Amino acid sequence: MNLGLLLLRLVLAVLLAGHAMQKLRGWFGGAGLGGTGEIFARWGFVRGRRMAFVAGLAELTGAASIGTGLLTAGGCAVVTGTMAVATVATAPNGFWAQKGGCEVPFWYGAVAVVLGFTGPGAWSLDAVARLALSGYVWGGGALALGLLAAMVPLTLRSR
Secondary structure (H helix, E strand, C coil): CHHHHHHHHHHHHHHHHHHHHHHHCCHHHCCHHHHHHHHHHHCCCCCHHHHHHHHHHHHHHHHHHHHHCCCHHHHHHHHHHHHHHHHHHHHHHCCCHHHCCCHHHHHHHHHHHHHHHHCCCCCCHHHHCCCCCCCHHHHHHHHHHHHHHHHHHHHHCCC
16 A cells, blocks of 8 residues: 555655646646646736746646655645636646646645645655645545635635
């Protein structure tokens, strides 16, 4: 089980880091801050470039936390909130990614929620530091905090 959790964490962390670098630096075919900022503005975020930076930084922070297994519940909350915003913003395009839908952010957020409940496993910095941050309380707290944090930008979004 610990090997499975490690692999799951590492795959999610690499994908999130790549997703972040598409926004922040334009790597991997991304639009960079300028282009991503324009997309965020079309989604109704008043300061699109700033929101793109915040989203990219949150994804990178969540990736580092989840990948290393350090303060994993917090990293899961950050990813859950960021992906909830992205899911709502892309949902008008439907679910599936090939039509610009919310499939990818929904999936990344769902995996983060699951990791919040299961914890990072024994092969993590949380385990080394003896931080028992998993289970219903921490997983539920990460989910609730992530969704609550997502409400702020979604509420401030212009229609």
